[in-house]
Amino acid sequence: MEIEVHQLKRHFGKTKAVDDVTFGFASGQIYGFVGPNGAGKTTTMRIMATLDEPTSGDVRFDGVSVVEEPERARRQIGYMPDTLPAHRDMCVHEYLDLFARAYGLPRQQRRSTIAQIEQFTNLTGIREKLLRALSKGMKQRVSLARALVHDPPLLIMDEPAAGLDPRARVELRELIKALADQGKAVLISSHILAELTEICDGAVIIEQGRLLRAGTLEAIERGDGEVANRRAIALRPHGSVEALYKAMLEMPKVTDARVVGDHVEADVEGDEDDCCDLLAELLRREFRILEFKQVRQGLEQLFMSLTEGKVQ
Numbered sequence: 062m063e064i065e066v067h068q069l070k071r072h073f074g075k076t077k078a079v080d081d082v083t084f085g086f087a088s089g090q091i092y093g094f095v096g097p098n099g100a101g102k103t104t105t106m107r108i109m110a111t112l113d114e115p116t117s118g119d120v121r122f123d124g125v126s127v128v129e130e131p132e133r134a135r136r137q138i139g140y141m142p143d144t145l146p147a148h149r150d151m152c153v154h155e156y157l158d159l160f161a162r163a164y165g166l167p168r169q170q171r172r173s174t175i176a177q178i179e180q181f182t183n184l185t186g187i188r189e190k191l192l193r194a195l196s197k198g199m200k201q202r203v204s205l206a207r208a209l210v211h212d213p214p215l216l217i218m219d220e221p222a223a224g225l226d227p228r229a230r231v232e233l234r235e236l237i238k239a240l241a242d243q244g245k246a247v248l249i250s251s252h253i254l255a256e257l258t259e260i261c262d263g264a265v266i267i268e269q270g271r272l273l274r275a276g277t278l279e280a281i282e283r284g285d286g287e288v289a290n291r292r293a294i295a296l297r298p299h300g301s302v303e304a305l306y307k308a309m310l311e312m313p314k315v316t317d318a319r320v321v322g323d324h325v326e327a328d329v330e331g332d333e334d335d336c337c338d339l340l341a342e343l344l345r346r347e348f349r350i351l352e353f354k355q356v357r358q359g360l361e362q363l364f365m366s367l368t369e370g371k372v373q
């Protein structure tokens with residue numbers, strides 16, 4: 062499935078919550094949605110989930126428009142909001158059954174589908190528990206299960222890791238990866254950028270409603286603008302790290318270098334060719350290099366170099 066967000070705008074009075082945002086991604090991909098508080102992430106996600114209407118622009122799932130055919134579009138997505146289930150006096154199983162009915166799943170199919178999802182989200186052991194008796198992590202899993210009952214090809218998750226303990230975060234990450242492996246497209250907003258870097262294929266970076274960058278992490282890193290002509294490399298010498306570190310600092314295209322354990326990491330002003338030239342020069346100077354690799358910038362670094370923390 063192709064997801065296309067096209068020139069999306071959503072204005073609340075004078076506030077341009079979303080201001081001409083265009084990006085796309087596809088089945089099997091996990092895209093991180095990042096931006097400072099108030100950047101417009103939730104507003105964009107709610108429009109994608111057909112819970113709000115754009116001022117102008119559109120979102121299409123394989124051509125199906127959220128504006129023109131919201132009912133059809135709605136079946137394509139599972140939305141996990143940043144609020145947790147609030148039907149306090151209902152147990153987990155009843156709650157999931159309620160949503161499966163709402164999506165019109167016939168009885169037999171409902172049973173097997175819910176059983177599978179409960180197993181996948183690790184809810185089987187607590188399916189009889191009341192929602193109000195659940196911990197935050199359990200509620201997050203119920204919320205994910207609810208988003209999956211109609212087997213949507215696209216999953217939209219708004220801050221799913223917020224407030225989770227480290228174990229629950231790791232488990233959530235594994236679930237998201239498994240969903241992408243099944244072929245689902247996933248858009249996930251989070252402020253925990255290091256975590257997103259580990260699972261995301263790409264990112265959409267917005268600030269004050271405006272798109273700063275969108276694409277695969279590699280493409281964003283390579284892209285035009287201020288991060289374009291910068292590469293980071295890591296080298297592990299056979300011999301003194303300090304000697305290599307000093308030599309690196311003297312290289313004309315190296316803007317910064319640091320010793321990290323048994324490696325030297327360096328920022329290079331230039332492209333891949335410049336990195337290779339640098340290695341050639343080191344070898345010419347008879348440095349013995351055991352490892353040489355390009356280091357991918359994390360989302361955190363990309364985000365910091367692209368945003369200035371502006372808030373509306």
Ligand SMILES: Nc1ncnc2c1ncn2[C@@H]1O[C@H](COP(=O)(O)OP(=O)(O)OP(=O)(O)O)[C@@H](O)[C@H]1O
Nearest residue numbers: 073076078096097098099100101102103104105373
């Ligand atoms: N219903 C509304 N009425 C008026 N303004 C709104 C409404 N919903 C959102 N906004 C404004 O739109 C802007 C974007 O808000 P949004 O919740 O989309 O940001 P966000 O990126 O999800 O932020 P956070 O990271 O803090 O969750 C903010 O300035 C917010 O105050």
